[in-house]
Amino acid sequence: QVQLVESGGGLVQPGGSLRLSCATSGFTFSYYGMTWVRQAPGKGLEWVSGIHGAGSRTAYADSVKGRFTVSRDNAKNTLYLQMNSLKPEDTAVYYCARGDSMDGYDYWGQGTQVTVSS
Numbered sequence: 001q002v003q004l005v006e007s008g009g010g011l012v013q014p015g016g017s018l019r020l021s022c023a024t025s026g027f028t029f030s031y032y033g034m035t036w037v038r039q040a041p042g043k044g045l046e047w048v049s050g051i052h053g054a055g056s057r058t059a060y061a062d063s064v065k066g067r068f069t070v071s072r073d074n075a076k077n078t079l080y081l082q083m084n085s086l087k088p089e090d091t092a093v094y095y096c097a098r099g100d101s102m103d104g105y106d107y108w109g110q111g112t113q114v115t116v117s118s
Contacts, residue, residue: 002026002107004096009112016086016116022079022096022109030054030074033100036081038092038114046092049081050100064090086116 008020022034036048049070051058058070069082079096093113097105 002098004098004107004109006094006096006109006112009094009114011115011117012086013118014087014116017082017084018086018114020081020083020094020096020112020114022081024077024079024096024098027098029072029077032098033103034072034079035097035100035105036070036079036094037097037105038090038094039111040089040092043092045095047101048094051079052100083114086114088116090114091116 003025005023006020008018012018030053033050033052035050037045038048039045047061048064049060049068051070051072055072067085071080093111095111096109098107099105
């Protein structure tokens, strides 16, 4: 069955970096756009970034543009989110999801906690 498993979250100081991974299985990874979404404490879901199946097109929320980089390794069926210059307002549970804003999201990972604090 389809599985998405995030990892790489943790506690980091402001200005620091983290790289999130989303290991997938159960489907042909390269056929699908993939998305990162986050949920801050007490807030709703926020779209963060998306990437086309072939990895040739990416998109970012204005709040993370220039600091975050989404990528994928289709040989390893894995999605990544490199997060640099982290801010306290980036604190959230980060989820990867299969799909994009046009087709919708049909599978989600369990999430990984990112906490940015001194």
